[in-house]
Amino acid sequence: MPDSATRSGSQASLEAHLELIAEMAEDFADSLDVDVTLARALERITRHLDAEAGSIFLLEPDDEQLVCRASTGPVDLAGLRLRRDEGVVGRAVRRNACELVRDVRKDPNFEASVDRETGFTTRSILCASLSVRDRSLGAIELINKRGGEGLFDDRDRGVLRTLAAAAGLAIQNARLAASLVEQERVRRELELAAEIQRSLLPARRPPPFPVFGTNSPARAVSGDFYEFLELPDGRIGFSIGDVSGKGINAALLMAKTASLYRCLAKSGAGPGALLGRINDEICDTATRGMFVTMVVGDYEPASRRVRLANAGHEPALVHRGNGSFVSVPAEAPPVGIGRDLVPGGVFPETELVLDDAALYLFTDGLTEAVVDGSPLGAEGVRELIAKSEALAPDARVDALVAPLAGKSQHDDLTVVLLEPRQRGGEMGESAARGETLLEMRIPARAARLAEVRRAVERAARAAGCSAECARDVVMAVDEACQNVIRHAYGGECDEPIELEIRRDGDRLVLRLRDHAPPVDPARVRPRDLDDVRPGGLGVHFIRELMDDTRFLPSPAGGGNLLQMIKRVC
Amino acid sequence: MEHEVKEEQGKLVVALRGDVDLGSSPAARQVLLECVGKGRDVVVDLSGVAYIDSSGVASLVEAFQSARRKGSRFGLAAVSDSALRVFRLARLDKVFTIHGTVADGLSHGSS
Numbered sequence: 001m002p003d004s005a006t007r008s009g010s011q012a013s014l015e016a017h018l019e020l021i022a023e024m025a026e027d028f029a030d031s032l033d034v035d036v037t038l039a040r041a042l043e044r045i046t047r048h049l050d051a052e053a054g055s056i057f058l059l060e061p062d063d064e065q066l067v068c069r070a071s072t073g074p075v076d077l078a079g080l081r082l083r084r085d086e087g088v089v090g091r092a093v094r095r096n097a098c099e100l101v102r103d104v105r106k107d108p109n110f111e112a113s114v115d116r117e118t119g120f121t122t123r124s125i126l127c128a129s130l131s132v133r134d135r136s137l138g139a140i141e142l143i144n145k146r147g148g149e150g151l152f153d154d155r156d157r158g159v160l161r162t163l164a165a166a167a168g169l170a171i172q173n174a175r176l177a178a179s180l181v182e183q184e185r186v187r188r189e190l191e192l193a194a195e196i197q198r199s200l201l202p203a204r205r206p207p208p209f210p211v212f213g214t215n216s217p218a219r220a221v222s223g224d225f226y227e228f229l230e231l232p233d234g235r236i237g238f239s240i241g242d243v244s245g246k247g248i249n250a251a252l253l254m255a256k257t258a259s260l261y262r263c264l265a266k267s268g269a270g271p272g273a274l275l276g277r278i279n280d281e282i283c284d285t286a287t288r289g290m291f292v293t294m295v296v297g298d299y300e301p302a303s304r305r306v307r308l309a310n311a312g313h314e315p316a317l318v319h320r321g322n323g324s325f326v327s328v329p330a331e332a333p334p335v336g337i338g339r340d341l342v343p344g345g346v347f348p349e350t351e352l353v354l355d356d357a358a359l360y361l362f363t364d365g366l367t368e369a370v371v372d373g374s375p376l377g378a379e380g381v382r383e384l385i386a387k388s389e390a391l392a393p394d395a396r397v398d399a400l401v402a403p404l405a406g407k408s409q410h411d412d413l414t415v416v417l418l419e420p421r422q423r424g425g426e427m428g429e430s431a432a433r434g435e436t437l438l439e440m441r442i443p444a445r446a447a448r449l450a451e452v453r454r455a456v457e458r459a460a461r462a463a464g465c466s467a468e469c470a471r472d473v474v475m476a477v478d479e480a481c482q483n484v485i486r487h488a489y490g491g492e493c494d495e496p497i498e499l500e501i502r503r504d505g506d507r508l509v510l511r512l513r514d515h516a517p518p519v520d521p522a523r524v525r526p527r528d529l530d531d532v533r534p535g536g537l538g539v540h541f542i543r544e545l546m547d548d549t550r551f552l553p554s555p556a557g558g559g560n561l562l563q564m565i566k567r568v569c
Numbered sequence: 570m571e572h573e574v575k576e577e578q579g580k581l582v583v584a585l586r587g588d589v590d591l592g593s594s595p596a597a598r599q600v601l602l603e604c605v606g607k608g609r610d611v612v613v614d615l616s617g618v619a620y621i622d623s624s625g626v627a628s629l630v631e632a633f634q635s636a637r638r639k640g641s642r643f644g645l646a647a648v649s650d651s652a653l654r655v656f657r658l659a660r661l662d663k664v665f666t667i668h669g670t671v672a673d674g675l676s677h678g679s680s
Contacts, residue, residue, distance in 0.1 A: 446592035453588075453620070471651055478622055482591045537623040537659055544658050 017159060020048050021166040028170035037174060038070040042140065045163050046072050049126070049156055051142035057082065057089050058130070058138035058171070066093065066138060073143065075118040087111040088127045092139040098128035098161040102151050124151040128164035132172045140164050190220040190248075197221055197251055200258055202228055207394060210299065210420045211238050214397045216365075216405040216413040223250030224363045224412040225258040229265060234301065237265040240416045241294035242313065242363040244334075249290065257282065257292050257335075271296040271309035275347040279311070279335040291336035295361050296347075297418075304354045304420050309347040311335045314364055317381065319389075321356030325382050328352070358393070358419040360385060362400075365411035369404040376404070393419045395553045437463055437508075438501040443494040444485045444514070452499065453478055463503045469569045472545040473508060476564055479538035480512050488516035488560060508566045511552075515559040519551065570618075572600050578675045580610040580642075586617030589625030597625060601632035608639050612674035616647035626659050633665060642666070646674040 024041045038056050046054035053073025057066040066084055071077040084090055091109050092099045104110040104122050115122050120143075127141040142160065144150045194217070201215060213226040223243035231237050239261045243250040260278050269277065275296045282292060293313040299306050308316055312334030318326040331348040333341050342348070352359070362381065369376045376384070388399040397415045405413055438459040442448040456477045460470035477499065484497050498513040542549050548565040555561050570593035573584045581604045589597050604611050613629070615621075629645070636643035644666040648656070656662040668674035 446590070449590055449592060450588060453590075468654075471654075474620075475622065475655070478590065482622065482624065485591065537626060541623055541655075541658055 013159075016048065017162060020044055020163065024163075024166055025170055028174045034171065034174045034178065035069055038171070039072070041167050041170070042070045042072050045140065045160070045167070046142060048163070049142055049152075049159060050146045051126070051152075052144035052146055052150070053120070054140065054142045055080075056130075056138065056140045056167075057093075059084065059093065059136065066090065069138075075120050077114075080114075082111075088125050089139045089141050092127040092129045092141075093136045096129045096131050096134065096136040098157050098164065099125070100152055100154065100157045101125040101127075102153070123149075126152040126156055126160050128157075128160045130164055130168035130171060132168045137168055137171055140167060187220075193248070193251065194220040194222075197255065200255055201226065204394060207392060209236075210301070210393075211236060211416065211418050212394045212397045213240075213416040214401050214414070216401050216409065218365070218409050218412050219246060221248060221251035222412040222414075223247075223254050224365065224414040225254045226361075226414055226416045227258055227261050227265075228416070229262065231265065231268060231298070233268060236299045236301070237297070238299065238361075238416060238418065239265075239294060239296045240313070240361040240363065240414060241292050242365075242412070242414070243292050244290050246412075253282075253290055253292065256285075257294070261294075261296065265296075270349065271298055271307050272347040272349040273345075275309045275311055275332075275335065276342065276345040279342075279347070280339055280345065282336040283339045291334040293330075293334040295330075297359075297361075299354075299418055299420070301420065306352045306354055306359060306418065308350045308352070310350070311347055314362055314367060315378075317360040317362075317385070318352060318354075319358045319360060319385055323386065323389075325385075327378070354418070354420050358417060361416040361418075363412060363414045365409070365413035366400070366404070366415060368411060369413065370408065370410070371404070390550050392550060392552045393417050435503050436500065437503055438499065441496050441498045444481075444489045444497050445492050445494070446482075446485065449478055449481055452481060456499075456501065459501050460508065463501075463508055464568050465508070465566075466569060469566070473510070473566050476542045476545045476549075476566070477510060477512070479541050480562055480564065482538055484512065484514045484516070484560075488514045488519055490516075503568070506568050507547075508568060510564040510566070512562045512564070513555065513559055515557075518554055518558075519560050570597060572597065574600065574604060577671075580612055580675055581607070582612050582614055582671060582675070584614040584617065588620040589618055589628070590620065590622045591624050594622070594624040594628045598628035598631060601628060602635060605632050605636045605639065605641065605643065608641055610642035610678070611636060611644070612668070612671060613643075613645050614647055614671050615645055615649065615652055616671075618652055619649055621652045621655055623655075623659075626655060626661065629665070630661065642678055644668050644674045644677060646671045 023044060027037050027040050042054050042056050053075065055068050055071040055077045058069050059066055064084055066082045066089060068077040068080040082089060084093060088099055088101055088109050101107045102124055104125060123144050125141060125143055127139050129136040130138045130140060145152050204212065211228040215222060215224055215226060223246055226240045228236060228238040241257055243253045260281055264274055264277050293311060295308060295310045295313045295316060297306055297308040308328060310316065310330035311332050312330050315327040315329040318328065328350050367376055367378060367381055371380065384400055388396045391399055397417050400415050401413050438455055440455055442452060453474045456474045457470050460473045465473060481497055485492055489495055495515055500511045502509045546564040546566050550563055552561040552563050570585060570587035570589055575582045583600060583604055585597055633643045646668040647670055648667055653662065656665060668677060
């Protein structure tokens, strides 16, 4: 029964092949080290086909050379390099096929030099391309069949071709996995870089400090930066910058420029001279073609005077107390372009007195942010600023950036705000410093408002308010309490309303806090006067009666914090 | 807040006394709308009101509008300085008919 014996024999060997292929696939799937897995696969294949020696050659990334990555048998060939057209291996790769050299002495491609060097005698070679689709990754080569004449036959060729195809696929998968691991590693390093970069930006200071900044990178790392610091003579130095380009190189130059600024600012030099020195340093060392647009400024709290030097950056924007805007454009090129572009190496300075105005600096990520399909533009930035005017300065810089940040953001976004006026920084300061005149806490009940009015009137009179002035303060507090009861709490309840009145200099600072869900300040607006439902009228009264009214950022523990300021008169 | 309604010279005189604030303005609103609802001319005596807030102002406006729809007269009388200031803030000082005294209000418009 030779037929059935052969059939069952080929059946058994088919099962053995399949098992081998499955084992190889598992090895490659389990291991992230391609070389270790190649060695194991070679071991299995060599044993399966009963070869004396075996080796796997893979094409180098340049596609020119073949390198032996695994070798088994009496001679270790690992590391051996061949040209891609050299030897039987080269032929298998070139033809992307399985080559059988039954007897090497009859093959012109046989490279006898290896045998001469190793003392090994090659009689027969079976060499299959590691083929993935139409491409060869390399080849697996088996030398000398054990037993008999030591020659491979066509059946061996069929088996190796199948195994090589499986191995090729497995190698491809392992390489993909390795590149994913590499991508993941790069991603983690970027995250780390982003974290370090964030730590380079100055920590936010509470409102008595007049400078606030925010940065939202478009990618993991940012080419934007801002800085501010108190100088030994009492001035406050600040800077904003935008490095050309994006990605790691921009981030590195950003880190360098920000550090240079921080370091050199401490010398006490004015903004123009400082920018000149930074320019020299960047020109000396920066990569060609990269530059930085930046504004350097200083602020003198006593005089509220600001000096600005602008190197090719977006114009600084002054928002005056009366709502008008003034633009202060750049008068010099960006830093990093050339040493001798500004006379005497000192960038031109602009001087402003801020008084009740606020100064905004921002990168072009803001002006070029796309809103509803078109760039925000200079006009859009002004509208955005005007719209968020009621917010405290720290909340305001965040509010400017928040709606533009996110998925569709294509450039880094940075905003710096300098706001010395009563409305911003000093308001918090007065509340923190001033003398407390009144602290009271009542449930949100209409019946308790008379008591509040009496207490507020006493406090206002004690602070030196005239009867009329005290009456205004009483009314504003009363209306604010009504709004809390009616709108924040949605009706009378036993939830608390907390009132605090402090006096700082000639101003009363009143803060009213509730524990209701946040009120959207944009929606708390006076109504038209022909619509006299009391809620809107109350807000109108408050705005008429007080010198400044605004919601401060939600205090810890939630709720709303309304601050009203009235000059004692 | 307290209130008192009297009939004088064919008109209803509503005297409010005390603070017209969030707690008391619903009562003020009710009495004012009741009086206006009778189709009679109304004079509101505010001599006893030292404090009126936005909700009190809103009650007066509502009664004023209701009177206009009915074609009857609605006037305020003896308004304190502080209440007048509130009307000014609300830009209502030119909208309301404001009389110096209740007597002025009673004689106003009568032939």
